[in-house]
Amino acid sequence: MATTLNPTHVSTTRVARRFQLSRLWQLAAAHLALLLYTALALFPIFLVVVNSFKNRRAIFAMPYALPTAETWDPVGYQTVFNNANFGLYFANSLIVTIGALVLILLAGTMASYALAEYRFPGNTLLGLYLALGIMVPIRLGTVGILRLVVALGLADTLWALILVYTASGLPLAIFIMTQFMRQVPRELKDAARVDGASEYRIYWMTLPLVRPALGTVAVFNMIPIWNDLWFPLILAPSENxxxxxxxxxxxxxxxxxxxxxxxxxxTLAIIPVVVLYILFSRQLIRGLTAGAVK
Amino acid sequence: MQRSGTTRRKPFPIHIIVFLAPAVIIYTAFMIFPLLDSLRLSLYAPGESGEYVFVGLNNYQRLLTEPLWAPRFFGALKNNLVFFAIHMLVQNPIGLFLASLLSSQFIKGRAIYRTLIFTPTVLSVVLVGFIWRLILNPLWGISGDILGLFGIENQPWLGLETTALPVLSLVSVWQYVGIPMMLFLAALISIPDELIEAARVDGATAWHVFWKIKFPLILPTVGIVAVLTFVGNFNAFDLIYTTQRATAGPNFATDILGTFFYRTFFGIQLQPGNPTMGATIAGMMLLIILAGVLLYLFTFQRRLLKMDIQL
Structure with a gap:
């Protein structure tokens, strides 16, 4: 039976098997590369978190080991709580981040609604003016910002940070949201107008329709604002x-x-960010990849 | 329809102004005005009575020629170029490589890899700087253990003039590789499957498919990644400040434009701050960044015009 087998058939199965084998090798190599890189990305974070619960001797003697009953020692956390007001810092960061996000979303949607909805003289020019800030880092205006903040009596206040982050977040927010606003069906808004709704009411109505864009803009701005060192250092360095x-x-x-x-x-600083990241990673990644990655 | 049509033709109805005002006012007051004010200030210098006196482009001339300023400026510029070059040569190729692996449909657990590899990117640079300071600290010996596996001798990497800048650049690469990875991944995924399959049927290898079909198709993303890297790198500050302080040691080996700007503006130790020279450095940084962005716009202009029509 075997001898009568069609020779071309034999060779194609052999080729197919070899192809499958090389496929398997490729897959294994790909997983190996990804695993190695994942380890490289997480290992430093792992080391810090694990060793934060150990006593000083164990940190140096067995840095790679998990804490055991013998090496367990939360003395570092006691030092942190006794010497730094992280609860207050945390509250300040929350106020600044949420304040700036609310302002970016509110002012940003209003402006992008106007740019997308109405044809008025200077519309394109204004759009370009607002888009300028996408590529120009706001840090380069620091000298002027500090002068302005001091002149307004906002030095060492959270308001200074909120306003600066709002200004720097608006250009990209308006750019992204204008495109989403343009996709809201015209008939919907015209129907509301026929029913006598005011322009403000119609703007408010369109907001739920652009929710994905709001999420993208919020997640995009959240991380850089929370993590920024430059402006807190320069505009609001006081303890409170x-x-x-x-x-x-x-x-x-x-x-x-x-x-x-x-x-x-x-560890205390890493954990809230990583938890937030895991909660919002889908939105973040979808926003970063413009929806291409689900 | 008719009514809304006439409303729209009226010159500047009040509601349009109400919609635009908050964004335009905040953006103009806290971004455009300070930028212009900084540029204006770079044309002034403190006179004898402490009042600012208009000096034209004199500050720029001093920055580029005076022995007190020029070596520091060109040193920071050179270090910044090295910082940028390492990102372009290491971060972006690794990002592309990881993205090409993650874009394969045959890899299980793609979403998990993607999420985990991106984790360092969401941490603040302050944390990343300190984490790596600990890892690289010869006292703890972690870097020694790991480099020992590859037969590399451990060194005080952040303390040597020759190694501090490359090592800190690699720390920054470690943190930010997730961004090019995600952008490349989005571009690779949006390539139509039929194109790849057609090439496969014709007998093209994976290597060929990647370089002959996929890479040319994601070229616009390569451009975007390059310009984002450029703007980010020439605006960097936090990592150097966190690990090496504002003095950007050893002996200015890690001084980049951001730290040079900070040091000049605020002063350090006995040297008082100099707002007008600080503004001058910011003006030079703006010029450099604009030059990079314009170069990108002109190189990729055709593609951009096409995008504009689509918008």
Whole structure:
């Protein structure tokens, strides 16, 4: 039976098997590369978190081991809680981030609604003017910003940070949301107009229809605002208005030789961000890839 | 229809102004005005009575020629170019490589890899800087253990003039590789399957399919990634400030334009701050970034015009 087998048939199965084998090798190599890179991305974070719960001797003697009953020691966390007001820093960061996000979304949707909805002289020009800020980093205006903030009496206030982050977040927010606003069906708005709805009411009605864009803009702005060091350092360095990022920077600088405290404060700063990231990673990734990745 | 048509033709109805005012006012007051004010200030210098006196482009001339300023400026510019070059040569190719693996439909657990690899990107640079300071600290010995596996001798990487800048650039690459990865991934996924299959049927290898079909198709994304990297790198500050302080040591080996700007504007130790020279450095940074962005716009102009029509 085997001898009568069609020779071309034999060769195609052999080719197919070899093809499958090389496929398998390729898959294994791809997984290996991805695993190695994932390890590289997470290992430093893992080391910090794990060692923050150990006593000083164990940190140096067995840095790769998980904490055991013997090596367990939360002394670093005690140092952090006794010496730095992370609760206050956290609240400041929350106020600044949420305040700026609300302003970006409100002012941004209003402006992009007007740009998308009405034809008025200078519409395109205004759109370009607002888009200028996408490519020009706001840090380069720091000298002017500090002068302005001091002149307005806003130095060392959270308002200074909120307004600066709003100004820097608006250009991209308006650019993205204008495109979404243009996709809202015209008939819907005209029907509402026939029913006598005011222009403000119609704007409010369109907001739920552009919800994905709102999510993208919010997630996009959230991380850089929360993580920024530059403007808190320059505009609001006082103890009572410090953000988490600046607070951590100052604390880490002061306690640089207290390994327990450094590791504990790093862990405290890492965990809320990573939890938030895991909660919002879908929106973030979808926003970053313009919806191409589900 | 008729009614809304006439409303729209009226010159500047009040509701349009109400809609635009908050964004235009905040953006103009806290971004455009300070930028212009900074540029204006770069044309002034403190006179004898402490009042600012108009000096034209004199500050720029001093920055580029005076022995007190020029070596620092060109040193920071050179370091910034190295910083940028390492991102372009390491971060973006690794991002492209990871994206090409993640875009394959045969890889299980793609979403998990993607999410995990992106994690460092969401951390603040302050945390990343300190995490790596600990890892690279010879006292802890982590870097020694790991480099030992590859037979590389451990060194005080952040303390040596020759290694501090490349190592910090790689730390920044470690943090931000997720961004090019995601952008490349989005571009690769949006390539129609039929195109790839047609090539496969014709007997093209995966290597060929990638370089002959996929890469040319994602070229616009390569341009976007390059310009984003450029703007981000020439605006960087946090990582150097966190790990090496504003002095950007050792011996200015890690001084980039952002730290040079900060040091000049605010002063350091005994040297008082100099707002007008700070504004001058910011003006130069603006020029450099604009030059990069314009170069991108002109190189990719055709593609951009096409995008504009679509919008």
């Amino acid at each position: 208005v410090k953000t988490v990022t600046l607070g951590a920077q100052v604390f880490l600088g002061q306690f640089v030789n207290d390994w327990n405290a450094v590791l504990a404060s790093l």
